[in-house]
Amino acid sequence: QKEVEQNSGPLSVPEGAIASLNCTYSDRGSQSFFWYRQYSGKSPELIMFIYSNGDKEDGRFTAQLNKASQYVSLLIRDSQPSDSATYLCAVIHSGGYQKVTFGTGTKLQVIP
Amino acid sequence: KAGVTQTPRYLIKTRGQQVTLSCSPISGHRSVSWYQQTPGQGLQFLFEYFSETQRNKGNFPGRFSGRQFSNSRSEMNVSTLELGDSALYLCASTQDSGANVLTFGAGSRLTVL
Numbered sequence: 001q002k003e004v005e006q007n008s009g010p011l012s013v014p015e016g017a018i019a020s021l022n023c024t025y026s027d028r029g030s031q032s033f034f035w036y037r038q039y040s041g042k043s044p045e046l047i048m049f050i051y052s053n054g055d056k057e058d059g060r061f062t063a064q065l066n067k068a069s070q071y072v073s074l075l076i077r078d079s080q081p082s083d084s085a086t087y088l089c090a091v092i093h094s095g096g097y098q099k100v101t102f103g104t105g106t107k108l109q110v111i112p
Numbered sequence: 113k114a115g116v117t118q119t120p121r122y123l124i125k126t127r128g129q130q131v132t133l134s135c136s137p138i139s140g141h142r143s144v145s146w147y148q149q150t151p152g153q154g155l156q157f158l159f160e161y162f163s164e165t166q167r168n169k170g171n172f173p174g175r176f177s178g179r180q181f182s183n184s185r186s187e188m189n190v191s192t193l194e195l196g197d198s199a200l201y202l203c204a205s206t207q208d209s210g211a212n213v214l215t216f217g218a219g220s221r222l223t224v225l
Binding site: 044099 | 216
């Protein structure tokens with residue numbers, strides 16, 4: 001069983017719609033959760049992080065964390081073609097300094 | 113403020129050779145971590161260094177090694193290269209305190225023939 005799981009996609013949404021990306025993790029003691037975006041041929045860049053249960057909003061992006069169910073999600077409102085990329089979920093395990101486990105990513109395609 | 117710098121960007125090696133990759137972190141960042149990215153496996157953690165000490169290590173064979181210098185620059189070495197080592201190797205640096213956010217370099221694309 002992979003420690004961090006994501007649907008590889010591609011997830012196709014029309015421009016202006018809400019894109020919902022999901023991630024589940026196996027280590028119940030995980031403490032920190034991140035979403036990175038990676039454009040084709042580029043390196044990952046941070047979108048946002050979340051530590052506490054609930055929602056965290058940053059512009060068009062909302063991260064949601066449910067530790068009891070061990071899932072974290074990312075909502076992208078008013079999706080734009082420029083949001084087309086692979087979205088990586090990352091988890092820092094309990095007791096780990098920077099031992100980050102990444103999911104394999106979900107490829108998002110926003111159709112104009 | 114300069115970002116994370118990785119060299120070389122591209123390299124081609126043959127099986128059995130060894131390779132050394134370099135990473136210069138953002139100024140003031142003492143934590144440097146390395147990742148291997150392949151289409152099939154995604155991003156996999158190799159190791160992490162802080163103040164010249166390896167704090168964490170992923171599940172890679174001993175052919176993969178690294179080190180960090182007093183100026184926080186880091187190198188990773190892969191010996192006895194195998195075809196399966198072909199990958200994008202990403203280095204990331206992190207602020208000493210705060211949110212543990214990784215800032216990645218552009219990566220070193222290794223092809224093993």
